[in-house]
Amino acid sequence: MAATIKAIATAAGVSRGTVDRVINGRGGVSPEIEQKIKKLIVDMNYTPNRAGKVLAGLKKPMKIGCMLPSIDNPFFYDVILGLKQSERELSDFGVSIEIAQVKGFDPNDHIRAIKELIAKNVSALCVSTVDVPAVQNVLNAIIQKGIPVISINSDLSHTNRLCYVGCNYAESGKTAAGILNLIRKEPLEVLIITGSLNMQGHNQRINGFIKTLQDKGIKHHIAEVIESMDDDHTAYTRTLCALKKYDRVNCLYITAAGVAGACRAVEEQNLQDQMTILTFDDVPATRELVLKNVIAATICQEPFKQGYESIKILYDYFVNGAAPKKTHYFTDTVIKIKENI
Amino acid sequence: MAATIKAIATAAGVSRGTVDRVINGRGGVSPEIEQKIKKLIVDMNYTPNRAGKVLAGLKKPMKIGCMLPSIDNPFFYDVILGLKQSERELSDFGVSIEIAQVKGFDPNDHIRAIKELIAKNVSALCVSTVDVPAVQNVLNAIIQKGIPVISINSDLSHTNRLCYVGCNYAESGKTAAGILNLIRKEPLEVLIITGSLNMQGHNQRINGFIKTLQDKGIKHHIAEVIESMDDDHTAYTRTLCALKKYDRVNCLYITAAGVAGACRAVEEQNLQDQMTILTFDDVPATRELVLKNVIAATICQEPFKQGYESIKILYDYFVNGAAPKKTHYFTDTVIKIKENI
DNA sequence: CTGAAAGCGCTTACAG
DNA sequence: CTGAAAGCGCTTACAG
Structure with a gap:
């Protein structure tokens, strides 16, 4: 056991x-005594005991606010399970979470939800939002007031967010592409169905994919990149149209939501046996299509862990006051x- | 916050x-008062606060003994990192671990190492050992004395081990087989290189593999099953011999260690381009061969997590006294x- | 069979 | 600028 x-x-x-004043920099200690104590802290190899801190901290509980665009978006279901598991494990330590769920990606909706969380007196924030100036400004103002913010699943630029927890989209x-290389039936004629060309993450998935196909010298051609707007119906109609237009397509690369819609178009055209379909994430509709052999593989990103770790990181920051070691x-x-699966 | x-x-x-006597069943409380308190515990929805327990428990620290056949076996490197990460996170809660490393699978060596840990007064045990009666008996005697035991990476039968933490070998x-199905170049002529036919886990990997190939109706033939004894040199000579004998082999399925040796034989025969090689785990030698495109895919099992979770489970058991929810x-x-990778 | 007290390590008013 | 005391929730001797 370490020094106390x-x-x-x-x-x-x-x-x-x-000693407590010096350790926590609360000020009001004479310089000589401060130096003496600081030296002893080093010499005696003092590290604060978390169990002690936790018990004392029970007097001022911590509420963490989470804002997710999770309404009608099953991807976030596991993220929320992770958040709640962390909450359960930390509830005895005075931690509770408050989840604000939003539908879609309208910046104004997100800002409103974030402000509501702040009004509920949360002491930290964990958000999955859109990376636009209006949102950035709101969050920076909040951070300025001493409320730490973490970005989850989708990162934020131009903000002092503590760190990002989420998918490595490029990887x-x-x-x-690596999976496709193993399965390969050259020449590949690929139809890319992305969520939105405005989404960083989706674009990184496209770029990482194409670059790797090139690097590996795999013969391929991209028929077209179409947008599903993360919507099954849109995905269906646009995929159907594209399949008719490009009859040599033998691979569907679906970077985001709309998987069920796109696959329905393939099945209706009875093309599933000659088509290699790659998707992302493990939502119920996707899982079903993997089990049906329609989708060859789906690349996932540990959504549960994203929720779980975010809360742990914010709690650690709250208790230790130390910023997390990594930004990503x-x-x-x-x-x-x-x-x- | 809950009732206290x-x-x-x-x-x-x-x-x-x-109240403490009733909650912890320490006895010596009059029946009427006991009933009254028990009712209040339910009515007031009391759950013991872990932070309080932890602080009070600091007076009697917990030492967890771990026995691993990890000498010269890089697979266990990540398991040990996981054990140590758990130790670090719980050190402020009075937890320390003691790792006994053993070379190989001689039951007597394992028993000796386990007894040494007991002699060092550990209050719980986490072992990866061989599933034979001599070891089972020693462990059961230890469990009888009130020291909980967890099996890690390799399960134990006929014991009252708390639970198993590790790979789902059948899956x-x-x-x-599923990966091979995607890559498939039928007809498959498969050479299976297993560690030892005496190892449960290795056999489950073979059976799960063959059964899935059959279920999927994939044309295949198993040339032979050879044993590497988890040793690179043995793997090399035996693979070389088998490759010469069965010149139509186009797939190597390596269930255990000896990966580098087997692959060396393939490369020496200059067969790597026509061979699909599947392996398990992510040790440095394997990783290098994946990066070199010699191995198509390697199936891993979260070794870090195995170490990490084992300690957490034992600690929870120590603090709460409740057995873990699952046996596996x-x-x-x-x-x-x-x-x- | 039951209670009062001290303690685990840290923090927080409060008094001086 | 500094100290003494009380408290977070639980456990552990000890006294009766």
């Missing part, structure tokens, strides 16, 4: 309160096929 | 000590290819 505040106080010939795109906490790129 | 012992004591009109074998904690079956 009491041991340091005894060694310095002062009270525990004074996930590369991995899709990438979850693993996980390949799921029928047998291990 | 103090609140219950006040409500019952008794001291906190008495990992199935997954290998399977880590995920993780497919790694060049792009996501």
